[in-house]
Amino acid sequence: MGDKKRLRDWERVRSEGGPDIPLFSVQYHWMKNPRNGELLKRLVLETNDWVNIVPLTADGNIIVIRQYRFGVERIITEIPGGLVDIGEGHREAAIRELREETGYASDDWVYLGSVEPNPAIHNNRCHHWLAKGIVKVAEAELDEGEDIEVNLISVEELRSQVKSGEIRHSLVLSALSRVFDLWPNKRAP
């Protein structure tokens, strides 16, 4: 296998919907491997884009939320975020999720870019937003599937929670890493 071979796209030969599950549209694609012609059935879990928000107060503190997460069956610390609704822009989704989950609002939004949460199985992006100068304007409006605690912490406390592993949600760390130096002791230049 040469290091500089010409990589080719796979051919999607056939697609078929999979079983109904919540949150995702299950799709099966029969894909032809350009290297050997093998036909393989591949799973894709289609979903809308996601968004999360780094909420900062004017004096440099940050809002984190704590909520029970069903995958890991534990209360975790993270930042506000959620699903972009159909027909909604991701900026609007960020404004809405911050308001709903925390009651805070901002009129100074900075786009931090996006990542692909898992390009092997999902088709979507997660957009990261920074909300500066946030102020509390209302009570949180939680839906029936949410129970959320809102905490205002310092940047030092945030770094401590990242270092200890209390904050370890990959998409949360992804957003935070564009605002703060989370890993001051880098392993390489």
Next chain:
Amino acid sequence: MGDKKRLRDWERVRSEGGPDIPLFSVQYHWMKNPRNGELLKRLVLETNDWVNIVPLTADGNIIVIRQYRFGVERIITEIPGGLVDIGEGHREAAIRELREETGYASDDWVYLGSVEPNPAIHNNRCHHWLAKGIVKVAEAELDEGEDIEVNLISVEELRSQVKSGEIRHSLVLSALSRVFDLWPNKRAP
């Protein structure tokens, strides 16, 4: 909603297996919201831990791989990685995946810590490893579902590909961010 309320765990009332799909074990949990007593059916996609590797040569270059990813239907740039096999340690999985996908090996492995890829829906972690002083010891051994290009690039080129968005896989950026300063222009102190 007070900012300092006492958050409680949800009670798992009942569990049931969902439909068969590849890669994951689909589980439904009926969970009782401690805030309002509502009973909700929640999806969990159970899977083994994942691992990925930051492979560095003695002179400070890095191995990246390019492969077609079925979720985003595009050839993407990332780092080696994969699923930890049942009964396998994540260090052994990292050594194996680096060897299989690139033909490179190292005798200087540094653990970079782990993240939860998506604690809302998955029960697993992704472990990040740094492989220092890598050398090519064999040809890559690709399975039938893989077609991979191996490229050796400088740290400057890596940073450029992160900045341009060519590298945007969240778990790849998560591993790289513990080795390199990927976002030199932070938005906050």
